[in-house]
Amino acid sequence: MSDHEISAHDAAADEVSAIVEGVRQFVRREIAPRVARLEEADGFPQDVVDAMAGLGLFGMVIPESHGGLDLPLADYVAIMEELAAGWSAMPSFLNSHCTVARLIALYGTEAQKARYLPQLADGSRRGAIVLTEPSAGSDLKQIRTQAVPQPDGSYVLNGQKTFITNGLRAGLHIVLARAPAADGKGPISLFIVEPETPGFEVTRVIDKMGFKHVDTAELRFDDVRLGADALLGGETGKGLPQVLSMLETGRLAMAGTALGMAREALSIALQYAKDREAFGQPIAGHQAVQIHLANMATQLAAARALLGEALRHKARYGRADMFASMAKLFATETTMQITQDAMRVLGGYGYVAEFPIERLYREAPIYVLTEGTNEIQRIVIAREMIKADGPERLGLV
Numbered sequence: 001m002s003d004h005e006i007s008a009h010d011a012a013a014d015e016v017s018a019i020v021e022g023v024r025q026f027v028r029r030e031i032a033p034r035v036a037r038l039e040e041a042d043g044f045p046q047d048v049v050d051a052m053a054g055l056g057l058f059g060m061v062i063p064e065s066h067g068g069l070d071l072p073l074a075d076y077v078a079i080m081e082e083l084a085a086g087w088s089a090m091p092s093f094l095n096s097h098c099t100v101a102r103l104i105a106l107y108g109t110e111a112q113k114a115r116y117l118p119q120l121a122d123g124s125r126r127g128a129i130v131l132t133e134p135s136a137g138s139d140l141k142q143i144r145t146q147a148v149p150q151p152d153g154s155y156v157l158n159g160q161k162t163f164i165t166n167g168l169r170a171g172l173h174i175v176l177a178r179a180p181a182a183d184g185k186g187p188i189s190l191f192i193v194e195p196e197t198p199g200f201e202v203t204r205v206i207d208k209m210g211f212k213h214v215d216t217a218e219l220r221f222d223d224v225r226l227g228a229d230a231l232l233g234g235e236t237g238k239g240l241p242q243v244l245s246m247l248e249t250g251r252l253a254m255a256g257t258a259l260g261m262a263r264e265a266l267s268i269a270l271q272y273a274k275d276r277e278a279f280g281q282p283i284a285g286h287q288a289v290q291i292h293l294a295n296m297a298t299q300l301a302a303a304r305a306l307l308g309e310a311l312r313h314k315a316r317y318g319r320a321d322m323f324a325s326m327a328k329l330f331a332t333e334t335t336m337q338i339t340q341d342a343m344r345v346l347g348g349y350g351y352v353a354e355f356p357i358e359r360l361y362r363e364a365p366i367y368v369l370t371e372g373t374n375e376i377q378r379i380v381i382a383r384e385m386i387k388a389d390g391p392e393r394l395g396l397v
């Protein structure tokens with residue numbers, strides 16, 4: 001999927017497209033009945049990932065000419081929501097992968113596209129996006145990983161990265177690195193790194209609060225020799241603009257993912273409120289519980305409306321940075337709130353691991369912290385507001 005191919009029809013479509021409906025049915029039939037078992041199981045859920053590959057989901061954003069589905073943006077976002085509503089781990093297997101695929105599809109040389117896109121599309125190589133370092137997260141200009149150019153045009157890569165989703169199991173890494181310069185700056189570029197390359201090492205898998213099935217890893221590059229053809233697009237100094245151009249779509253996808261989790265939490269809470277009795281009636285009859293349910297539903301509807309607005313802006317104007325940040329900010333904060341409210345509705349059962357709310361509550365915060373923290377989203381929104389001539393130009397009137 002490329003940005004210019006997104007039509008107004010795609011974003012405005014109220015009907016669920018066939019592919020989104022297919023994913024919804026797959027999740028209902030194959031995933032929902034076994035979520036508890038999937039969560040309890042140790043090890044990597046290879047069968048789920050294989051099933052996702054069978055549906056073509058690893059090729060969602062890859063052109064058909066390279067074996068992908070090339071879905072409209074609205075479908076991509078809707079699929080993330082369906083997967084997240086079914087089992088929140090599922091979109092996590094896809095988020096970074098799709099960013100890697102989009103980077104290569106948009107900026108790769110023809111040789112890079114021909115070599116990697118078919119393998120990414122069928123899921124035989126899953127992608128990891130490798131930006132963050134121990135001392136550089138939001139401020140990526142401070143990265144220290146170095147790609148030293150050699151006289152023959154090749155590079156030698158050295159450095160350390162952290163928090164890398166799919167870092168352990170990915171078959172393809174896109175790594176942000178700088179060429180060293182006397183002033184400590186030097187051009188920042190993206191490099192395609194195959195994990196089989198000597199000197200590539202996964203130094204640690206990081207334990208974390210949620211998403212236990214999705215690995216988050218520390219990586220080290222120790223004199224990793226890369227051919228000249230590893231430089232994404234063959235041009236140096238483009239790394240940060242290339243990464244930044246991914247964020248808008250990534251934020252819309254993350255908003256959809258968060259909404260899927262919020263939707264699931266709300267439907268669990270609603271059903272529980274109807275089933276659970278206290279003081280002689282279902283707790284849904286108590287106004288205090290009704291207020292929780294009403295707040296949750298209203299917030300969910302508002303987050304969905306804002307995401308729809310962001311998709312419409314994207315379709316109409318090509319870029320929607322402010323609305324994408326708004327949609328990500330509001331949907332992810334809403335999901336934090338809704339999972340917490342759902343926990344209150346379930347009482348003690350909201351806190352125990354055998355009920356899914358405990359998991360959704362633990363997993364919701366990651367979306368506040370990634371794809372740009374929500375503090376950074378506010379900065380983007382404010383910057384766009386200040387830059388624009390007036391509210392009309394922002395589409396706020």
Ligand SMILES: Cc1cc2nc3c(=O)[nH]c(=O)nc-3n(C[C@H](O)[C@H](O)[C@H](O)COP(=O)(O)OP(=O)(O)OC[C@H]3O[C@@H](n4cnc5c(N)ncnc54)[C@H](O)[C@@H]3O)c2cc1C
Nearest residue numbers: 096129130131132136137138139163164165370373375376
């Ligand atoms: C589970 C998980 C998976 C991840 N997956 C990946 C991945 O696949 N690839 C990858 O490269 N990275 C990944 N990350 C890293 C993630 O993108 C970073 O954690 C995030 O960008 C924030 O960076 P930081 O943690 O260094 O925090 P910092 O940048 O140090 O920020 C700390 C705090 O300061 C605030 N802050 C920083 N700058 C400003 C500012 N200018 N104005 C206002 N507030 C500011 C932040 O909002 C935050 O509250 C992952 C992280 C986690 C936890």
